[in-house]
Every structure is written in C-alpha cells, then in structure tokens.
Amino acid sequence: MTDEAKYRVGMVAKMTGLSTHTLRMWEKRYGAVVPKRTEAGGRLYTDADVGRLRLLHKLVGTGHSIGGIAKLPDAELRHMAATLSTPSKPPTLTHFPEIRQRVMAAVEHLRIEEAEQILARAALSAEPTEFLKGVVGPILVEVGTRWERGELRMVHEHACSTVMRGLLFSLMRLYPTNGSGRRVVVATPANENHELGALMVAMLAAMHGWSVLYLGPNLPAEEIVYAVTDTEAQLLMLSVTNLKPEESAREIAAIESALPDQVSILAGGRAINAPPNSRVQVQQDLALVEAALSR
Amino acid sequence: MTDEAKYRVGMVAKMTGLSTHTLRMWEKRYGAVVPKRTEAGGRLYTDADVGRLRLLHKLVGTGHSIGGIAKLPDAELRHMAATLSTPSKPPTLTHFPEIRQRVMAAVEHLRIEEAEQILARAALSAEPTEFLKGVVGPILVEVGTRWERGELRMVHEHACSTVMRGLLFSLMRLYPTNGSGRRVVVATPANENHELGALMVAMLAAMHGWSVLYLGPNLPAEEIVYAVTDTEAQLLMLSVTNLKPEESAREIAAIESALPDQVSILAGGRAINAPPNSRVQVQQDLALVEAALSR
DNA sequence: TAAGTTATGTCTAGATTTTGTGCAACCATT
DNA sequence: AATGGTTGCACAAAATCTAGACATAACTTA
Numbered sequence: 001m002t003d004e005a006k007y008r009v010g011m012v013a014k015m016t017g018l019s020t021h022t023l024r025m026w027e028k029r030y031g032a033v034v035p036k037r038t039e040a041g042g043r044l045y046t047d048a049d050v051g052r053l054r055l056l057h058k059l060v061g062t063g064h065s066i067g068g069i070a071k072l073p074d075a076e077l078r079h080m081a082a083t084l085s086t087p088s089k090p091p092t093l094t095h096f097p098e099i100r101q102r103v104m105a106a107v108e109h110l111r112i113e114e115a116e117q118i119l120a121r122a123a124l125s126a127e128p129t130e131f132l133k134g135v136v137g138p139i140l141v142e143v144g145t146r147w148e149r150g151e152l153r154m155v156h157e158h159a160c161s162t163v164m165r166g167l168l169f170s171l172m173r174l175y176p177t178n179g180s181g182r183r184v185v186v187a188t189p190a191n192e193n194h195e196l197g198a199l200m201v202a203m204l205a206a207m208h209g210w211s212v213l214y215l216g217p218n219l220p221a222e223e224i225v226y227a228v229t230d231t232e233a234q235l236l237m238l239s240v241t242n243l244k245p246e247e248s249a250r251e252i253a254a255i256e257s258a259l260p261d262q263v264s265i266l267a268g269g270r271a272i273n274a275p276p277n278s279r280v281q282v283q284q285d286l287a288l289v290e291a292a293l294s295r
Numbered sequence: 296m297t298d299e300a301k302y303r304v305g306m307v308a309k310m311t312g313l314s315t316h317t318l319r320m321w322e323k324r325y326g327a328v329v330p331k332r333t334e335a336g337g338r339l340y341t342d343a344d345v346g347r348l349r350l351l352h353k354l355v356g357t358g359h360s361i362g363g364i365a366k367l368p369d370a371e372l373r374h375m376a377a378t379l380s381t382p383s384k385p386p387t388l389t390h391f392p393e394i395r396q397r398v399m400a401a402v403e404h405l406r407i408e409e410a411e412q413i414l415a416r417a418a419l420s421a422e423p424t425e426f427l428k429g430v431v432g433p434i435l436v437e438v439g440t441r442w443e444r445g446e447l448r449m450v451h452e453h454a455c456s457t458v459m460r461g462l463l464f465s466l467m468r469l470y471p472t473n474g475s476g477r478r479v480v481v482a483t484p485a486n487e488n489h490e491l492g493a494l495m496v497a498m499l500a501a502m503h504g505w506s507v508l509y510l511g512p513n514l515p516a517e518e519i520v521y522a523v524t525d526t527e528a529q530l531l532m533l534s535v536t537n538l539k540p541e542e543s544a545r546e547i548a549a550i551e552s553a554l555p556d557q558v559s560i561l562a563g564g565r566a567i568n569a570p571p572n573s574r575v576q577v578q579q580d581l582a583l584v585e586a587a588l589s590r
Numbered sequence: 591t592a593a594g595t596t597a598t599g600t601c602t603a604g605a606t607t608t609t610g611t612g613c614a615a616c617c618a619t620t
Numbered sequence: 621a622a623t624g625g626t627t628g629c630a631c632a633a634a635a636t637c638t639a640g641a642c643a644t645a646a647c648t649t650a
Contacts, residue, residue: 008624008625009624009625009626010624010625019610019611020624020625021610021611021612022609022610022611024626024627025609025610025611026609028627029608029609038618040617040618040619040625040626041617041618041625041626041627042618042624042625042626043625043626063305063306063309064301064302064306065303065305065306065608065609065635066608066609067303067333067607067608067609068300068301068302068303068306068339069301072297072299072301073297076297076299083474109525110508110522110525110526112508112509113472113506116468153518153521154514154515154518155510155514155518155519155521155522158510158511158514158518159508159509159510159511159522161511162509162510162511165460165464166464166465166468169460169461169464169465170461170464170465170468173411173461173465177408211408213405213407213454214407214454214457215450215453215454215457216453216454216456216457219449219450219453220449223448223449223450223453224450226448226450227405227450227454230404230405231405303608303635303636304635304636304637305635305636314599314600315635315636316599316600316601317598317599317600319636319637319638320598320599320600321598323638324597324598333607333608335606335607335608335636335637336606336607336636336637336638337606337607337608337635337636337637338636338637360597360598360646361597361598361599362596362597362598
C-alpha cells in the first residue's frame, strides 16, 4: 500500500461498489474525496481514497446522510462505523489470551473505558480464581515488565492499576459477608506501595465469606497490629512485591512479634521475605491461598 | 470524536428509537435539544445531542414527563438515569450531619462494611455535588485532623480512604460517557499521594459527560503531559493537597510549559500553588469546578 | 363524578432539499 | 472510431421542513 494515486474512476467504482456518477457527485457536491488529476484532467485515486470511500459507502448504507459525513476526518468515520455495528452481539470472551491481548492494547492507547469493559465482562463469565490467575495477574506482570523495558510508560502502569483496582473493588462487593464471623485484615507493610496483590487476595477472601478489612498499601507494623487486635481478626494477609529483602523481613518480624498468638499470618508476593521459624506462612500460589482461606 | 453536527433527523431517529416527528416536537415544544441547521434548514445533530436524547428517551420510558425534564442540564439527567429516582423535585432532605456522624463512628471502629453501606445509600439519594461537598469532603477533613490530633490512627485514615476510593470509583461508573468527545485527564503531581480530591473532580467530570482518564496519584510532569497529548484531551485537572508550595509550583510549571496551548488546566486542593500569569486556573470550590466542566 | 384543560405523540399536506442517476456534448488515447 | 473519461443540466425518488389538526391520556376543577 502506497499513497500513490493510481486508480481511475472506473476501477474505483468496481472496488467500492459506487457508480462513477456517484463518485463524481460526492466529489463535486460534498468534497468527500478530492482525487489528484492527470494532466488531461482524469481522476486518480489513492488507496487511502478508496478506503475512505468504502467507509463512506458503508455508513451511507446504514442510514447516514452523505452530506453530513462527507467532510469528517477518517478517524471519525472509522469510529462511527465501529460503534454502529456493535449493538447486536457483545461477545463474551472466555479465551484468556485474547482477553489479555485486547486489554493490553486498550491500556497501550490509554483507552481505559474499553479495558474496563472487556475486563468486567470477562470477570463475570469466568471463575474468579481463574480470572485472577489467568487475567489480572498476568496483565499486571506484563505491564510491569514492559514498563521496565521502556516499552510502556508510567502512565500506562498507573492507568492499568487504576482500572484493576476499581475492578477488584467492585468484584469484592459482589460477595457479601456471610455471618461466619471469620475476619481477615489485608494490608501491605510500610513503604510497600503496590497494593494490587493485596487486593487480589482480599477479593479471594471476600469470595470465601470472610469479613475483609482492607487497609490498603504502606502501613507501619504497629498500625497493622492495632487493626488486627482491635477487630479481633483471626488472620492477617500481607503482600510484598517491591521491598528490599531486609526491609521485608524487618517489617514482618515486627508485626509478628506484636500480634496475639492465635492470629495466623499469610504472606505472599514477589519480594516477600519472612523470618524463619515463625508462624508466618508464605504462599505464592493463589490457588493455595484460596485453599487456606476455605479451611 | 468531535462535537461536529453530523446526523440528520432520520439517522437520529434510528439511533435513539424516537420518531422524527417526536424529535421535531421535542425541539419545538420543549427545546429539549436545539440542533444546528444546514443552510437550507435541515437539522444537524451532534453526538452530544444524540446522547442527551437517549437519556431523555430512557427517562421518559421510566415514567418521567418530557415537559418536566426536557430543559434540565445533562448532569442532572445523568444523575436521574443513574439512580432512576424522582425528578429532582424533592430537594433530597437527607440529613448530612447525621450521615457524617454515623460514618465517623463506623470508621472509628473499623467497621468498613457499615460505613460503605451508609455512604452508598446516601450517595444515591443526594445530588452528587452536594454529596461530595457535604459528606465525602468533610469526612476526609475530619479524619485527617483527628488523626493529626492523635484521636485516630493511621489505620483509620487508610480504611476511610479505601472506602471513599471504592465508593467514588463505583459512582463514577454510573455515568457512562456520551459521545460528546470532551476528554479530560485527572491526576496528581509527583510526590502527591492524596488522590481523593482528584477522584472527586473525576467523578464530577464523568457526571457531566466527559470522557475521563483517571491516572491516580503521584505522577511526574512528563507522564501527565504524555497522557494529555496522547489522548488529545482538552482539559487537565490536577489536585494538590500535600505538597510544599515550591514543589507544587515547580511541578505545575513543568506541566504547563510542556502542554500544547489549547489544553486548559484546572487545579485545586489545599496546597495548590500555581505560577502567576499562567493559564492554570485555580479553583477550590467544587461548585465552581462543576460550572467549569459544564461549559 | 363530569367537564374542561394540559400534555404528548401521531398524522396530513404541500413545499423544499438531498441525492442518485440519465443524457448530451466534448476530450484524449489507442 | 472505440473506449473511457470530463462537465453541466435535468429529473425523480426519498427525506425533510413547517404548520396545523387530531387522538389519547393524565390532570384539574367545578
């Protein structure tokens, strides 16, 4: 495909399905496309012209008036064609790779509404654990690594996190607490700002009927301890993805030593580093976390 | 997407489900939408017009009378559609002080589910702006000051922020974008971690039909600039509540100098500090922010 | 409750506009 | 001269425009 002007009007008529007459009229009356000319005055259309004409033809066929849309830019026309054809079938995607790919594409172009829509649909038609393991997790990892490699920018990472956060929040609320009275506190230690792992396990806990107190990222040990004891929670879940090993170990040790004996601690995340010989149970696999929660 | 007028009545009829007759009557009798005209007098509707008509159609379908709602501003219609409640006649006599008090009590005891419930109910029965100004804002301020005074702990502040964040996210999603094509980016400059102000204005923008790209807290100037230019947004909204004056001024100046001229900047928040003689418009009052958004 | 009023969608009718196509005369290349 | 293209004018079908008449339902008032 070049931007060479190479098609004459009869050829374009065949390619687009419009008559030569119509082509000339659309040019003269509405300036829909203005082809170059040969020295003798013959019209010469480019590939882009043909594409545009096809678009216009399609839109006119669905009811738009040529006079109203002839002057609009190509991007606008494409958008109109895209939004017009969709209402029939909102395809529920259950094929994880494709979902991931489409969400990544949306994030790359900062089209967060689109990303949200795809994810929301997928979330409702998949097993929650599967969804977390097969979609949310991998996407976060991919955005993270591509960001480090410089292929994506910080905005993409932020936007993606925002979408996921909102999504997980909404999903969490779909599972109302049952009266089992099992309470869990979910948090992230001091200086750890990555909350998405925490959100994922919080959602798992909610799914299993726990009453979840989600505290968000970056909390000093004493605050976490206070929350656990004040609410008489039986379980504390921590997520660490970005701390230095010694920092992780220090914080977790501080939390553990101050917690009442009967409280269990479940920790996970890429950078987790727990002191040995402690009651802190380290668990990276979401499925196993889930098993622990359903016990 | 542009705000160009490009649809003729027949197409609009197809898109909205209303008859051409009805469209003309709604215009003549109630001024529900007043489309531009071609030179010859033909009606030309914009995407925003279509969005508004869809809203009106939906509301009429649920029992509202067209005469009563035709003149209401878009934001009002969106709120009504979102809550499917009464036509704004009863000025919502929810008693804000009591709501605040009950939420505060719930937060104090870390009963976040209770807080969530109270807030969600109040949010749906109140005018969004009023709700933000009368409930969300004051509660955040109160939690902040009581924390500084040592009456509350960091966990309370975190838990409360988490609740509000989730709430605002959900509320934002109640107002789907119409095709008006007005895009706004909402963010918080580097080192500013308080995102709730940003979330509040993001929600206001969504209510007014803007397509909102919410980037969350703590973004360097160049990232914000990239997002704005990449999405061709017309407006950037910034919130600063916790930076030092010189830091605020530096970041904002950096952003402003790198942004294309046609992008407006609206900034607010306790610690905002904008360079003088700039196009940065500082606005602390939510009602005035809203006015700017509906222009 | 009956009668009158208002609100709202639909319909008609005749004038215009929009838009695709037909025809005529002419030009360029082969 | 055959082919494919150009321009301008004419024309007809479809879509709109305006103004007003009507039908129905909902609401008011006596």
